Amino acid sequence: MAIKFEQVGYDYPGFNKESYSALSDINVEINDKGEFITLIGETGSGKSTLVQHMNALIKPTRGSVTVYGIKIEKDINKKGKKVKLNPLRQKVGLVFQFPEYQLFEETVERDIIFGPKNFGVSEEDAKIRAKEVIKLVGLDESYLQRSPFNLSGGEKKRVSIAGILAMEPDILVLDEPTSGLDPKGRDDLLKLFTDIHEKLNNTVIIITHDMNTVYQYSSRVLVMNKSELVFDGSAIDLFTKENIQKWNLDLPEILQITKQLEEKLGIKIQKAPRDIDELFHQLKEVL
Amino acid sequence: MKSIIIGQYLPGTSLLYRMDPRSKLYILFILMVTAFTIQEFPVMVGLLVVVLLSLQIGGISIKRVIRGLKPVLVLLMFTFSFQIMFIKTGPQLVDETLILTSYNILLVVGIVVFWYMTKKYVPSKFLYFLLTVVGIIVLLSTVHTPGANLLQTNLTIYTDGVMNAVFIMTRLIIIITLSTMLTLTTKPTDLNLGLEQMLKPLKYIKVNSEDIAMIISLALRYIPTLLDEANKIMLAQASRGVDFSEGKMKDKVMQIISLLVPMFIISFKRSDDLANAMETRNFVPRQKRTRLHVLTWHTIDTVMITISLLLMSSSIAWAIIS
């Protein structure tokens, strides 16, 4: 288990448990191979706070988070020697929402190698990684010498994601990576993540509000509601067996259509369709 | 995240809160001038008493004022010691020979180490520090033997030195207390409004006070937002391996650049967007605008200004006469 949350609670500084807990009694384990997880929940449910524990940006107020063998607790530094948490950030790569705002170097190449160099990778090796990673995000090598500030919004997003990929993290965490993109941009980026996931067989965790993304791409879904982890399972189970309305969530579009058709036609679609082609075939059979 | 309308401001209902910010600014200026025209010690003490009385009337706790003095503590100490050491007139108070010997140097080091280790447990760190310094001086003047002399110096303190030091310190304390009273009882937005009115005459030297007030108002509006964004950028860069808590000089420079460049980029985009938003809402610089918030001058403001002017003129008169 690469990451293990045990009874983790988190209160923002200045608040006590009664007034504002961002996380309550979280227990979850995450492997560093092969998982494609989506983390969903209303705004304010604690998703961002949860992932910031995964790369030790935040320490839990209660309980412990064990990341690659290092146990992180509230009093981690008081028991004598200072524990170095920085190396964990190379293993668990976190990409924030609107990552284009973290770009600051003169050239795309220099920005991409910034991360790896901070973790001790030599300049030459980092440059080699930059060449690989720029292609991985769908841009060609000529971008390396350009200024990051002359790129379009979508290109900037890709460059900043490349900067994290160049660190070669085992676990990639993305906080609402498709915010602000148009539908085509969104699809392109999600396809990118699935390609990377397939190629490297790493673990990808995506925070999203888009139920369609959740349904289409994830093998495992974590649902946060009012600081608690209320569901950990497959997308199909979530959308067919749980009452998601109590968590203020909607069904993915394809299942909404299926439900409407079932209700208004008085029919029953046997198997929840994965995509529109499946729905079409099932509908054809019923009619 | 702290609200910027608060800042140093604490809500309240006393007299000071009901006064127009303009009159408070005028009074601050008048009383500062008064403090600098006073020549004699008893008169300065009198002014201090007046200030302390207004704290009472204004319902401001002494604790807050002392907190306002903390930043300038070093300045106060420096001024005090400077006056004491360099003014050598009047009857002598202290004449001690301080000798550092190879024996008492160990004791001095011991005291310093003890102070360093125990200071976190003491409520008033400043007083503890003073006590330690006095203790070392007493040690150096009394315990001379045994051991060889390493350093020797004479410490002489004269009455005038002490009087001057206390005089100047009192003046500084008065001025800082008055400023703290202003910021504790006046919202930054109200101060801005007051300044805008008061600085109108600057238009004769081609400085437009409305432009300045708009700039300050926008700055006040965006400070909390910028702090939030800076925090987010720090987290993002920390996720790329930047360790803000450690690092040599060269690293520190890189850390700061990785924070500042994105902040600048965000701010430039923001200025562009904001200018567009303001223009499309019919904002035209230098054109006449009405205001939602207006300042109203009350009788109490005139009364307080009159009192302060009387204080100032009597102190100037007294200074001239004596």
Next chain:
Amino acid sequence: MSLIEIKNLSFSYLEDSPTLQNVSLSIQKGEWVSILGHNGSGKSTLSKLIIGLLKADEGEIIVDGVTLTEETVNEVRKKIGIVFQNPDNQFVGVTVEDDIAFGMENLCFERSDMLSKIVEYATKVNMADYLKKEPHALSGGQKQRVAIAGILAMNTDIIIFDEATSMLDPKGRDQMMEYIKSLKDQGVTIITITHDMKEAILSDKIIILKEGEVLASGETKTIMNDKVLLNKSNLELLLPLKLLYMMDEANIKNEKVHDILWQLSLNK
């Protein structure tokens, strides 16, 4: 006569790549028009031109009888308000009430007038309890609502929403669309600039922009029925509509299903 008339508008940021070419369209009073297109189709440029933030290279913009020129730009801005994409970068006031007042102050409204309008329009957007709150304590959706209140308070009844929901979460987006619907019911003329088909179909009329040109313009239902057009536009089709087209192609004729899917396409 149309409320807004745009004739042969052309604009380019750079010499040889035109952002907008020969765009013509008209908007009637009380209509809700969506200008739909990908990023880079020129739609944001169009809204900036209408509000006078950019000057067209060629063509004319006429708002409520007034032709937009450098001299008349302030007059036009009294007739049209615009809500931008970034909720933080258009919030001027130190508090909610200050921000709502900003436009009125610029137009020299009387103080008593401003005070009553602030309460009136803050209540209309459900922000009456937040008048003294500062922007950093508000959500994106709340800030956008304050922007709407500020525009309405200036007695403006044409509002452009320039991708005003793209930085909001789904709840915020839904709420905004509800507010826009109620504005339309109150007679406000609305222009939404968007890349989201789901938002566009809520409006009366859709204008599709592609690479700086008007690809199509017409009533929402008509556009939705035009399969060839939608394909050409490269826009993401809504799922119910896709399913409908799939059934048509496979020659499955079921009226009831057809109706249901059609309704779903227009409602969602």
